[in-house]
Amino acid sequence: MTNAQQPVGFRYQQTFNDLATKNEKAFIPFVMIGDPNAEQSLSAIKALIDAGADALELGIPFSDPSADGVTIQMAALRAIKAGINTDVCIEVLAKVREYAPNIPIGLLLYGNLVFARGIDNFYRDMAQVGVDSVLIADIPIRESQPFREAALKYNVAPIFIAPPNASDETLQDVCAYSHGYTYVLSRAGVTGVDVEQQTEHTTTASPAQSLISTLNKYQGASPVLGFGISTPQQVRDALSAGASGAISGSAVVRIIEDNLNDHARMITELTQFIASMKAATK
DSSP, X not given: OOOTTSOTTHHHHHHHHHHHHTTOOEEEEEXXXXXXXXXXXXXXXXXXXXXXXXXEEEEOOOSOOTXXXXXXXXXXXXXXXTTOOHHHHHHHHHHHHHHOTTSOEEEEEOHHXXXXXXXXXXXXXXXXXXXXXXXXXXXXXXXXXXXXXXXXXXXXXXXXXXXXXXXXXXXXXXXXXXXXXXXXXXXXXXXXXXXXXXXXXOOOOHHHHHHHHHHHHTTOSOEEEESSOOSHXXXXXXXXXXXXXXXXXXXXXXXXXXXXXXXXXXXXXXXXXXXXXXXXXX
């Protein structure tokens, strides 16, 4: 279960390697742990795995998620209302790791949650339940040293974002400090999209192509494209731009939001969506 005695980011490397042998790339869904409650959240995460997710990106709910759009903000608030805190998230994560021993599990969260637990304690506790990576949305690289050091101490991969407007110097730092994968933004702004306005032909690739090329030049960890990916065509576009995988968050969370009163339908729709997005990586 724990990450002891393994190289940092080992599950990501194994996953990317295994996919390459099948001429596939990674599809990674995001959900908020504890949305709409701990029990249903665990069931939803298991459904993502069973439907073909190659890795998981999971949120820990925070009261002021400034980098997130409305859909994910509401998910965080639902989880908080259900009594979800970091301790409960750790319990859920332990069950996810037990259910799927080899799937990479990444966290996306805010710095205050790490501070509240103590930086060293946080990474120790996450490593013990088999978390592979941590991306802190509101900690810039210039302030990241204590987080990076604690992460690597416990074999947890620190993840950094490569934004489309980044300087060359920033991208060099992202490549130097990211392990496991590099989170590439398809566009600037907060997470999420107005899913209803997305079409099958909305493209995400064009600004990412040169960004991924630069990251490859600096030998960064595998680039994974996120932000606003909600259709199979956008997954294909991301991979055509050179990404090793694609992350979809708001579109997945919206399925949970739309089916709060019908858990069986929630699981069915999640399964269908993940399967269709995964198929686009083949």
